[in-house]
Amino acid sequence: MPAATVRQLALDLDAFEGPFDLLLTLLLKEELEPREVDVAAIVVSFVELMAERDELDLEVCGEFLVLISALLELKARALFPDEASELAELEPEEAAEELARRLAEYRRMKEAAAWLVQRLSSESDRWFRLGPAPLAPQPERTLAAQDPEALAGALRTLAAPPLAVSLGHMALRFPPVSQFLERFRSLLSRRRRFDFDTEVGMLPRVEQAVALLALLELRKSGEIDLSQAAPFAPIRVSKASRSSAAPGPAERRSALPAPRGREEGIEALDSERILEWTARSA
Amino acid sequence: MDSPLRLIAANPVDHVARTVESLLVVASAPLSVHELADAANDDPERIETALGLLRERYSEGRCGIVLEQVAGGFAFRASREAAEACARLFERPVERGLSQAALETLAIVAYVGPCSRPEVARIRGVAADSAVASLVERGLITEAGREGGLGGAVRYRTTPLFERVFGLESLASLPRLDDLGASPEELRDRLLEVAEARAS
Amino acid sequence: MDSPLRLIAANPVDHVARTVESLLVVASAPLSVHELADAANDDPERIETALGLLRERYSEGRCGIVLEQVAGGFAFRASREAAEACARLFERPVERGLSQAALETLAIVAYVGPCSRPEVARIRGVAADSAVASLVERGLITEAGREGGLGGAVRYRTTPLFERVFGLESLASLPRLDDLGASPEELRDRLLEVAEARAS
Numbered sequence: 001m002p003a004a005t006v007r008q009l010a011l012d013l014d015a016f017e018g019p020f021d022l023l024l025t026l027l028l029k030e031e032l033e034p035r036e037v038d039v040a041a042i043v044v045s046f047v048e049l050m051a052e053r054d055e056l057d058l059e060v061c062g063e064f065l066v067l068i069s070a071l072l073e074l075k076a077r078a079l080f081p082d083e084a085s086e087l088a089e090l091e092p093e094e095a096a097e098e099l100a101r102r103l104a105e106y107r108r109m110k111e112a113a114a115w116l117v118q119r120l121s122s123e124s125d126r127w128f129r130l131g132p133a134p135l136a137p138q139p140e141r142t143l144a145a146q147d148p149e150a151l152a153g154a155l156r157t158l159a160a161p162p163l164a165v166s167l168g169h170m171a172l173r174f175p176p177v178s179q180f181l182e183r184f185r186s187l188l189s190r191r192r193r194f195d196f197d198t199e200v201g202m203l204p205r206v207e208q209a210v211a212l213l214a215l216l217e218l219r220k221s222g223e224i225d226l227s228q229a230a231p232f233a234p235i236r237v238s239k240a241s242r243s244s245a246a247p248g249p250a251e252r253r254s255a256l257p258a259p260r261g262r263e264e265g266i267e268a269l270d271s272e273r274i275l276e277w278t279a280r281s282a
Numbered sequence: 283m284d285s286p287l288r289l290i291a292a293n294p295v296d297h298v299a300r301t302v303e304s305l306l307v308v309a310s311a312p313l314s315v316h317e318l319a320d321a322a323n324d325d326p327e328r329i330e331t332a333l334g335l336l337r338e339r340y341s342e343g344r345c346g347i348v349l350e351q352v353a354g355g356f357a358f359r360a361s362r363e364a365a366e367a368c369a370r371l372f373e374r375p376v377e378r379g380l381s382q383a384a385l386e387t388l389a390i391v392a393y394v395g396p397c398s399r400p401e402v403a404r405i406r407g408v409a410a411d412s413a414v415a416s417l418v419e420r421g422l423i424t425e426a427g428r429e430g431g432l433g434g435a436v437r438y439r440t441t442p443l444f445e446r447v448f449g450l451e452s453l454a455s456l457p458r459l460d461d462l463g464a465s466p467e468e469l470r471d472r473l474l475e476v477a478e479a480r481a482s
Numbered sequence: 483m484d485s486p487l488r489l490i491a492a493n494p495v496d497h498v499a500r501t502v503e504s505l506l507v508v509a510s511a512p513l514s515v516h517e518l519a520d521a522a523n524d525d526p527e528r529i530e531t532a533l534g535l536l537r538e539r540y541s542e543g544r545c546g547i548v549l550e551q552v553a554g555g556f557a558f559r560a561s562r563e564a565a566e567a568c569a570r571l572f573e574r575p576v577e578r579g580l581s582q583a584a585l586e587t588l589a590i591v592a593y594v595g596p597c598s599r600p601e602v603a604r605i606r607g608v609a610a611d612s613a614v615a616s617l618v619e620r621g622l623i624t625e626a627g628r629e630g631g632l633g634g635a636v637r638y639r640t641t642p643l644f645e646r647v648f649g650l651e652s653l654a655s656l657p658r659l660d661d662l663g664a665s666p667e668e669l670r671d672r673l674l675e676v677a678e679a680r681a682s
Contacts, residue, residue, distance in 0.1 A: 133357075136359075137369060137372050
């Protein structure tokens with residue numbers, strides 16, 4: 001049997017139906033989420049296919065092993081987009097344990113979701129009313145005694161002539177960028193990393209925007225590294241592992257899936273993503 | 283115990299009646315015979331027969347659930363003997379104050395006199411629909427005819443409850459705002475003028 | 483003193499049962515024994531006895547109205563045999579059309595307990611924002627404070643509506659995660675089958 005058989009292996013999974021090589025293509029083109037792919041089901045399909053043959057083809061098995069391990073690696077990476085560096089600090093055994101723990105956690109949640117789906121369909125013939133009954137008593141709202149001066153005050157507010165038109169309010173007042181530069185530097189002198197969102201979440205939006213500019217400034221000068229699990233996820237700020245002015249190697253920012261390319265390209269993409277996050281969340 | 287049940291279940295009217303019970307217990311508005319017939323996929327006549335059966339079963343004094351015929355059709359309600367218990371179930375805590383939107387709207391209606399939602403909206407510079415609705419629901423304002431007769435916008439005025447809540451003997455005892463206008467008409471003009479200036 | 487009272491309340495449990503029927507037929511959501519006892523102004527024990535009686539009376543197959551224990555309380559619903567009629571009456575219930583992402587998010591919030599969007603994203607490996615928004619909109623999850631107090635990420639928990647839609651007495655009646663998905667066993671069985679087929 002030619003090795004091509006492996007790639008032609010017909011799969012019938014929840015997320016995908018078709019030959020194995022099409023599945024791989026879709027994964028590489030990022031048109032299919034690796035986490036959606038049931039690797040165990042592929043293995044079983046392969047074993048079943050092999051069982052139908054009379055002889056054991058080592059070449060086919062070898063190719064299958066290579067492809068399936070690549071797939072497993074893709075899947076594992078997809079589960080840890082933001083914490084690759086954290087994992088790298090672990091001992092290999094610890095990392096393996098952590099990986100297994102998270103895979104198990106996600107698998108259990110998928111199973112729980114499947115249970116919910118099943119439950120929904122078994123309960124689809126249970127009908128109940130949402131909201132009040134047609135002839136339910138109208139709840140009476142009682143208002144405490146009020147001061148009539150409040151009414152006079154409200155009307156005075158409405159009758160107050162508007163201020164002469166001034167464009168003064170158009171100029172937003174915001175703190176200088178330098179204030180945040182110092183604040184973040186001093187934070188990083190005490191801690192190795194912090195969450196941008198947690199740090200500035202309580203500030204007004206304008207100040208958050210200035211804080212972001214300060215962050216970009218620090219990133220540009222190579223003082224910090226930024227990572228983000230996904231668009232809109234919290235931005236994690238950590239001290240640059242090399243305090244030289246040069247930006248760190250691209251791999252360390254694998255959290256932002258940037259195309260491999262020149263440093264400037266990656267950096268521009270980083271900023272773009274972060275700006276997009278701010279603009280959408282604002 | 284089983285045999286009488288079987289006898290009843292064998293009767294198709296009882297099956298229709300059970301379906302009608304189901305429909306009435308999930309409905310959020312009264313259901314007409316036709317709506318019941320459509321949903322149950324049955325004849326209106328059989329629905330009426332079933333309703334007759336249910337009216338007996340769910341009647342005052344016999345059951346805590348009472349089948350009532352109202353304008354829109356049929357609906358279940360609580361029996362009168364449980365009125366107090368139901369009132370306790372729906373009791374709401376005393377509210378301390380009004381929202382700014384409600385307070386402004388109420389002030390306009392109280393000082394300017396009967397006015398419509400569009401008018402309130404013009405003075406406040408924002409839509410007044412939900413503020414008006416909540417004041418009506420609380421019984422602080424009520425409908426008072428229409429602007430320019432039939433077809434005009436509904437006007438609202440304050441209620442006796444409003445006077446009680448604000449500790450007023452009558453509208454005449456509202457705090458005076460002479461500096462803003464001597465009469466309700468002057469006040470209204472002043473407010474509209476300011477609103478226009480604000481909008482421009 | 484006692485005897486006339488006894489005469490009037492010849493069957494006190496039945497009186498309580500009627501009050502409970504009344505309360506349940508008008509309630510907007512399931513009522514707990516305590517809520518029923520407070521509204522009925524009666525002992526929780528007597529309420530429980532009355533509920534026992536009503537569960538029998540309003541049971542599947544006996545009546546179009548079914549009393550169920552759900553979402554931490556008791557509520558009436560339509561009998562399952564009237565499901566088609568109810569479906570014709572309504573367009574579509576809230577819970578239909580949940581995406582895979584929404585279901586996984588819902589499972590995480592239900593099992594992990596109050597948790598934030600970043601936490602959900604960490605477990606799922608992708609952002610959970612739109613899934614969370616759609617679940618909030620459907621009323622299946624709701625905000626439950628912030629992580630580490632003020633300024634932290636908003637946490638979410640499931641609502642009583644979630645329990646009701648999924649027919650759960652409480653969150654405790656979710657199956658244990660360890661009991662879910664016999665997939666490893668299934669896989670092993672399939673592999674064993676293959677091995678046996680080859681051996682034979």
